């Protein structure tokens with residue numbers, strides 16, 4: 001019997017709902033991340049990408065639904081068990097999130113000191129290897145304030161690699177970097193992913209970066225997965241001519257506008273239509289139900 005593809009899933013998201021007060025950010029999201037793949041997560045600002053990452057790493061509890069990492073439901077896991085799962089993934093936050101008062105080496109050593117019983121000489125050795133992997137070995141003793149933005153990202157990445165993770169989560173790894181540095185980070189992500197066989201979930205707005213590193217891509221829209229598909233499918237949608245685009249489904253046309261960064265299309269139409277309707281409703285509301293014009297005759 002052929003094994004189902006699902007047996008390869010290292011992350012499974014089932015009917016995930018996340019509300020903050022009255023705001024529903026995720027509205028029943030289903031998603032699977034397969035072992036060894038790089039999945040790029042896209043979507044407009046504020047659509048819930050960072051929230052999804054925080055749910056995936058167990059730092060937020062879902063309102064409803066489940067997330068399984070390595071088959072374990074992390075919403076229903078004790079803090080102690082969660083530490084075991086935490087050892088198996090690394091995170092690169094948007095800002096790099098380094099401790100300013102610690103050297104780069106100590107920042108990278110931190111997860112090893114906190115989550116393992118390794119003796120210090122072994123930790124030092126590991127730190128050197130991780131820093132070498134990201135090209136920062138010579139800067140080990142510097143402090144975050146003394147290095148550039150790109151180097152901070154590298155240092156954050158070395159720290160994410162500290163415990164030889166099976167999954168790495170990245171939240172906008174190229175945000176705020178110049179194009180060349182950003183391309184270097186992409187290459188680093190690619191090399192590390194392929195060399196170490198890790199699974200990567202990468203949130204990004206940078207389309208060049210997305211198309212460089214993705215095996216599959218997913219676009220979030222209105223709290224759901226609008227489309228999850230191999231990179232090649234997204235490339236076809238991006239490269240479709242205007243005539244071909246007219247034949248695409250509504251969802252694919254939304255994807256197309258987003259990945260091409262077009263100023264006009266279904267996303268902007270939808271926005272204009274909704275706000276126009278809201279505006280009209282706002283005007284209509286105070287009007288009396290029937291016109292108060294009296295005949296002058």
Ligand SMILES: Nc1ncnc2c1ncn2[C@@H]1O[C@H](COP(=O)(O)OP(=O)(O)O)[C@@H](O)[C@H]1O
Pocket residue numbers: 020025043044045046047048049050051052
């Ligand atoms: N802790 C929180 N409390 C209340 N609202 C939140 C919280 N975290 C995120 N949000 C809201 O959820 C929405 C999605 O945020 P986020 O996941 O950061 O979006 P993205 O990363 O896609 O830009 C935003 O409207 C944001 O204001």
Ligand SMILES: [Mg+2]
Pocket residue numbers: 049050051171
């Ligand atoms: Mg975000």
